[in-house]
Amino acid sequence: MNTRNELLCIWSAVLFVVLFTIGLWPLAHFLPAHSPTASAEDIAALYQARPWQMRLGLFVMMGCSGLVCAFVAAITVAMKRMENGLGVLTLTQLSAGTCGAVFLIVPCLVWTAAAYRPERSPELTLLLNDLGWIMLFMPFTTFVIQNIAIGLAVLGDRNASPEMPRWVGFMNLWVAVLFIPGGFLTFFKTGPFAWNGVFVYWIPLVVFLGWYLVMVVLLRQGALRAARAA
Amino acid sequence: MSDHAEHRPPHLPGETGVWVFILGDMLMFAAFFIVFMSYRSEDVALYVNSQHTLNQHFGALNTFFMLTSSWCVALAVEAGRAGWQARAQTWLLGAMACALCFVGVKFFEYSEKIAAGFTLTTNDFFMYYFMLTGLHLMHVLLGLGVLCYLWFSLRATPSAASMRTLESGASFWHMVDILWIVLFALLYLLR
Numbered sequence: 001m002n003t004r005n006e007l008l009c010i011w012s013a014v015l016f017v018v019l020f021t022i023g024l025w026p027l028a029h030f031l032p033a034h035s036p037t038a039s040a041e042d043i044a045a046l047y048q049a050r051p052w053q054m055r056l057g058l059f060v061m062m063g064c065s066g067l068v069c070a071f072v073a074a075i076t077v078a079m080k081r082m083e084n085g086l087g088v089l090t091l092t093q094l095s096a097g098t099c100g101a102v103f104l105i106v107p108c109l110v111w112t113a114a115a116y117r118p119e120r121s122p123e124l125t126l127l128l129n130d131l132g133w134i135m136l137f138m139p140f141t142t143f144v145i146q147n148i149a150i151g152l153a154v155l156g157d158r159n160a161s162p163e164m165p166r167w168v169g170f171m172n173l174w175v176a177v178l179f180i181p182g183g184f185l186t187f188f189k190t191g192p193f194a195w196n197g198v199f200v201y202w203i204p205l206v207v208f209l210g211w212y213l214v215m216v217v218l219l220r221q222g223a224l225r226a227a228r229a230a
Numbered sequence: 231m232s233d234h235a236e237h238r239p240p241h242l243p244g245e246t247g248v249w250v251f252i253l254g255d256m257l258m259f260a261a262f263f264i265v266f267m268s269y270r271s272e273d274v275a276l277y278v279n280s281q282h283t284l285n286q287h288f289g290a291l292n293t294f295f296m297l298t299s300s301w302c303v304a305l306a307v308e309a310g311r312a313g314w315q316a317r318a319q320t321w322l323l324g325a326m327a328c329a330l331c332f333v334g335v336k337f338f339e340y341s342e343k344i345a346a347g348f349t350l351t352t353n354d355f356f357m358y359y360f361m362l363t364g365l366h367l368m369h370v371l372l373g374l375g376v377l378c379y380l381w382f383s384l385r386a387t388p389s390a391a392s393m394r395t396l397e398s399g400a401s402f403w404h405m406v407d408i409l410w411i412v413l414f415a416l417l418y419l420l421r
Contacts, residue, residue: 167247174254180368184361187350192265193361203261 003227009074010219012067013212019064020104021209028057028111031205033196034129036189043129044122047115054115062108065101072097075150075215078164078222082157089153096146107136133195137204138186140179147176147211161229163222171214178207243307244398252405255369259409262365263416266358273354278421280355283348288339289418292332293410299328300407303377303400310396315384318396322381325403329374336367359417366409373406 025031029050034043047054072094079090114128154162154169181199188194195201242249270277306321343349343356350360380399383392 165247166245167250170247170249170251171254174251177255178258181361181365188357191269191354191357193357198261198265203258 003223006074006077006223007220009070010216010223013071013074013216016064016067016071017209017212019067020061023057023060023064026057027060028054030057030111033133033201035196036130036133036194040122040126044118044125047118047125047129051115051118055112058108058112058115062105062112065104065108068101068104069098071212071215072101072146074219074223078219079150079153081222081226082153082159082163084159087153089149089156093146093149093153096142096149099142100146103135103139103142107132110135134185137182137195137200140182143179143208144176147172147179151176161225164218168214168218175207175211179204244401245394248398248401252401256405256409259412262358262362263412266362266416269354269358276353277355280353280359281418281420283343283346284359284418285339285342286418288335288342289414292335292339293414295328295332295335296407296410299325299332300404302328303403306380307396307400310384310388310393313388315388319381319384322377322384326374326377326381329370329377332370333367333374336363362413362417366406366413369406369409373403376402 029046034046075097076090076094079093080086083090110128111132114125114132118125151169151172154164154172155166157163181193182204184193185195185197185200188197190197192198193200302321302325306318306325309315309318309321340360343359348356350357376399380396383395386392
């Protein structure tokens with residue numbers, strides 16, 4: 001096992017979190033989220049006001065999302081050590097994590113389509129804007145499955161020196177539960193369960209980005225321990 | 231109490247890690263409750279009027295089932311500690327039966343509400359009513375899975391590890407119970 005490459009993949013998550021936040025916040029101004037109740041004209045005005053920065057922000061968000069694939073690979077390698085081989089949980093995590101990366105990239109492309117021709121009919125910009133928000137915050141399913149797979153693998157680790165402490169398993173299961181309310185954004189345009197609400201936008205976003213940082217620390221420890229043992 | 235008992239370190243039921251999940255989950259529900267109360271304070275009349283349409287009998291019945299199931303789980307832990315595996319399994323079956331009754335009552339309660347035209351999008355009160363009780367119901371179903379797991383794990387020979395598993399699962403179930411008690415008070419009783 002090449003420890004340097006493994007560490008490279010682990011640290012890529014930090015780069016992802018930093019770049020994604022920069023793209024989302026100061027560049028694209030997608031933090032806080034657009035209001036689901038805003039009129040087509042208001043949304044179109046957002047895209048018309050600063051098309052250049054918005055395109056750049058989305059470019060950065062899309063561009064750094066590929067790093068998630070590298071990080072998913074690092075989790076996969078750690079889980080292989082937990083499962084003593086390529087077990088089903090490892091493979092579930094790998095495929096769910098990969099799908100999850102797609103749902104970071106595609107919404108950025110949809111928003112880019114809106115920012116590409118900001119002068120087009122406001123109704124169409126509204127449609128693309130809706131589509132982007134729904135694509136980024138509704139598909140909890142891949143993230144939930146990924147977190148459950150990690151949680152179960154950590155808790156099922158019967159090795160003499162386990163890869164990760166057991167609380168990490170429970171933390172992953174908890175994170176899985178936290179993402180579920182996001183799926184309900186389809187029913188609401190206002191309140192805490194709308195896509196700009198506290199239980200769909202704020203808490204999942206903070207938990208999502210925070211989860212990467214916690215996992216970086218633990219994966220790094222695991223990789224170094226494995227290198228020493230080898 | 232003997233000297234020995236006094237010097238025993240405080241006992242945390244179950245394994246330490248499970249409390250990360252339990253406290254984290256309770257934190258999430260605490261956030262639900264705070265947001266509910268703050269929105270409620272802006273339009274108390276709407277919330278009180280909507281609350282009158284809830285069937286308190288269903289709520290009270292489910293509180294009874296939740297408390298009884300929690301009691302069964304506590305007795306199962308007692309039996310497990312005494313080494314009576316079979317008895318612990320029986321108590322767990324009782325807890326699962328109560329949990330299934332809870333799910334059944336919720337099914338009738340939701341059907342009644344939906345038939346009367348109250349849904350997720352009727353107003354803010356019903357948004358919270360369906361979302362919070364729905365997310366709690368999801369925890370009940372998760373908990374049913376946990377209770378099943380505990381039932382099967384009791385078939386193995388008793389050990390310190392299996393006792394910890396029993397306590398961990400029981401702690402989760404008590405959390406599901408306590409969340410319902412708060413939900414019942416906030417949604418059905420608060421005036």
